[in-house]
Amino acid sequence: MDVEETPLPGIGLRREIVLDNGRRVGIVTHRDGQTELIISRLDDPDACLASVPMSVEEAATLGGLLGGPKLVAQLSEEHSELPGVSTRQFPVTEGSPFSGHALGEARIRTRSGASVVAIIREGQVMPSPAPNDTMNPGDLLIVVGTPDGLDAAAKILHGG
Amino acid sequence: MGGTTLVLIELGLVFLGLGILGRLAARIGMSPVPLYLLGGLAFGNGGLIEFASINEFSHIASEIGVVLLLLMLGLEYTARELATGLRQSWQAGVVDMLLNFLPGALLALILGWGGIGALVLGGVTYISSSGIAAKVLTDLGRLGNRETPVVLSILVLEDLAMAAYLPVLTTVLAGASFLGGLQAVGAALLAVSAVLFLAIRYGQRITGWIHSPEQETFLLKLIGVALLVAGLASAMQVSAAVGAFLLGIAISGATAESAVRVLAPLRDIFAAMFFVVFGLNTDPASIPPVLVWTIVLGVLTAGTKMATGWWAARQAGIGRWGRLRAGAALIARGEFSIVIAGLAVASGAIVPELAAVVTAYVMLMAVTGPIATRFAEPAVRRISRQPEAEPAS
Numbered sequence: 001m002d003v004e005e006t007p008l009p010g011i012g013l014r015r016e017i018v019l020d021n022g023r024r025v026g027i028v029t030h031r032d033g034q035t036e037l038i039i040s041r042l043d044d045p046d047a048c049l050a051s052v053p054m055s056v057e058e059a060a061t062l063g064g065l066l067g068g069p070k071l072v073a074q075l076s077e078e079h080s081e082l083p084g085v086s087t088r089q090f091p092v093t094e095g096s097p098f099s100g101h102a103l104g105e106a107r108i109r110t111r112s113g114a115s116v117v118a119i120i121r122e123g124q125v126m127p128s129p130a131p132n133d134t135m136n137p138g139d140l141l142i143v144v145g146t147p148d149g150l151d152a153a154a155k156i157l158h159g160g
Numbered sequence: 161m162g163g164t165t166l167v168l169i170e171l172g173l174v175f176l177g178l179g180i181l182g183r184l185a186a187r188i189g190m191s192p193v194p195l196y197l198l199g200g201l202a203f204g205n206g207g208l209i210e211f212a213s214i215n216e217f218s219h220i221a222s223e224i225g226v227v228l229l230l231l232m233l234g235l236e237y238t239a240r241e242l243a244t245g246l247r248q249s250w251q252a253g254v255v256d257m258l259l260n261f262l263p264g265a266l267l268a269l270i271l272g273w274g275g276i277g278a279l280v281l282g283g284v285t286y287i288s289s290s291g292i293a294a295k296v297l298t299d300l301g302r303l304g305n306r307e308t309p310v311v312l313s314i315l316v317l318e319d320l321a322m323a324a325y326l327p328v329l330t331t332v333l334a335g336a337s338f339l340g341g342l343q344a345v346g347a348a349l350l351a352v353s354a355v356l357f358l359a360i361r362y363g364q365r366i367t368g369w370i371h372s373p374e375q376e377t378f379l380l381k382l383i384g385v386a387l388l389v390a391g392l393a394s395a396m397q398v399s400a401a402v403g404a405f406l407l408g409i410a411i412s413g414a415t416a417e418s419a420v421r422v423l424a425p426l427r428d429i430f431a432a433m434f435f436v437v438f439g440l441n442t443d444p445a446s447i448p449p450v451l452v453w454t455i456v457l458g459v460l461t462a463g464t465k466m467a468t469g470w471w472a473a474r475q476a477g478i479g480r481w482g483r484l485r486a487g488a489a490l491i492a493r494g495e496f497s498i499v500i501a502g503l504a505v506a507s508g509a510i511v512p513e514l515a516a517v518v519t520a521y522v523m524l525m526a527v528t529g530p531i532a533t534r535f536a537e538p539a540v541r542r543i544s545r546q547p548e549a550e551p552a553s
Contacts, residue, residue, distance in 0.1 A: 011294060046305055046481065
């Protein structure tokens with residue numbers, strides 16, 4: 001994908017991509033580190049439909065959400081030769097009983113047979129997390145297992 | 161009451177008044193500059209109350225204000241941005257200068273203010289307020305728009321043009337001959353190219369030298385270097401303001417950002433003082449007689465900025481609504497028009513009516529510019545009956 005970079009003198013830098021339908025979607029990074037999500041209009045492609053200021057954390061979390069499916073797709077591709085193994089992503093929500101707790105405390109592997117192979121936090125992929133790594137609200141867990149095991153893992157994350 | 165007591169009381173009243181005016185401006189989302197000018201008009205020569213004891217302080221404070229304004233402007237840009245801007249959009253820069261310098265210069269000639277008056281008023285109508293424009297575009301969420309880089313690069317070029325224009329102005333105002341003026345241009349261009357080259361090449365080293373881990377020593381070093389460079393530039397007839405601007409360009413990266421942070425409060429105080437002093441020195445009674453000419457000039461130069469933005473945006477392949485937005489964004493004039501007029505007033509080489517025109521002109525344009533930026537497109541859409549439509553996708 002081509003990312004178009006446009007310097008905004010005195011303000012910062014704009015990076016954007018053009019979608020299939022012609023819409024430009026991108027971010028403006030201000031000098032002071034603030035980020036803005038921009039989406040162009042369809043009827044006037046020069047103008048913007050929305051321009052949403054975000055904190056660094058919010059932007060990173062959104063980046064993680066957007067990047068998650070691609071990672072899952074890649075992992076599924078790798079597992080496609082192993083029938084019965086699939087990959088799914090689970091968000092860690094504020095309300096989850098394990099939010100803020102160590103990964104090991106949920107004992108997902110023992111109770112469901114599925115394993116957490118990566119945590120996506122603020123846009124960064126942390127592969128092979130250790131049992132003492134914490135799960136924070138906003139994190140995405142990438143879990144590999146059988147469909148039943150994945151369902152069980154989802155239940156554990158939501159209900160404890 | 162002793163002299164110092166009176167100075168403290170008067171200064172206190174002035175800053176308090178400015179604070180209240182600034183708050184008012186912020187509430188209605190406009191630039192505080194026109195209100196500061198208004199404050200100056202009210203308290204100065206021929207105004208409601210005359211504050212005489214703070215003359216000495218306010219004079220020096222306003223000089224420092226100009227240095228800080230230009231230093232901060234330089235800090236906003238990196239040398240590379242300026243060099244790229246110069247390479248990529250010099251054509252728009254030339255169109256901008258021709259279309260917007262000439263109306264002011266012509267009016268000055270018509271009114272019989274001579275060559276110096278033409279040079280001053282041309283500069284005043286030429287330079288858009290990059291401060292106001294950048295803030296309005298950010299506030300309106302237009303940083304993602306395609307025409308915005310076009311607008312910003314025109315503003316960059318104008319600011320860079322100031323580095324050549326101000327030395328010429330200072331020399332001419334000092335009563336130099338045509339040859340002297342040419343020498344000033346030569347010296348200024350040489351200084352600007354040397355600084356751009358040094359800043360791109362050795363910017364890191366200059367920056368590293370000024371940088372300091374403690375905020376206090378950093379601020380002292382920064383102000384020390386800025387005043388020193390400004391003073392030396394002034395001694396070399398290159399204009400103190402330009403020296404500060406070039407220093408700002410040479411400082412880059414993270415140091416520039418922390419410099420902006422520590423300098424901003426100081427700039428606010430001294431620059432406010434500068435605008436007030438300009439207003440103080442203008443007799444409010446001198447404005448009504450020139451009001452009609454000012455409005456004519458305002459309408460004309462709003463049109464020429466519109467044309468500039470339209471042309472530049474079309475060159476960049478932008479549609480007509482974007483061209484309209486680009487033109488409107490350039491209309492605002494502000495701090496640097498006052499800097500130019502301030503230099504002229506201080507030299508005493510111009511007629512008082514010129515200061516009156518500039519005061520009224522900047523108040524008019526600093527207010528109408530942001531309004532035009534916001535409403536130009538909706539207004540034209542309504543008149544031409546082409547409502548915005550975002551089709552569902």
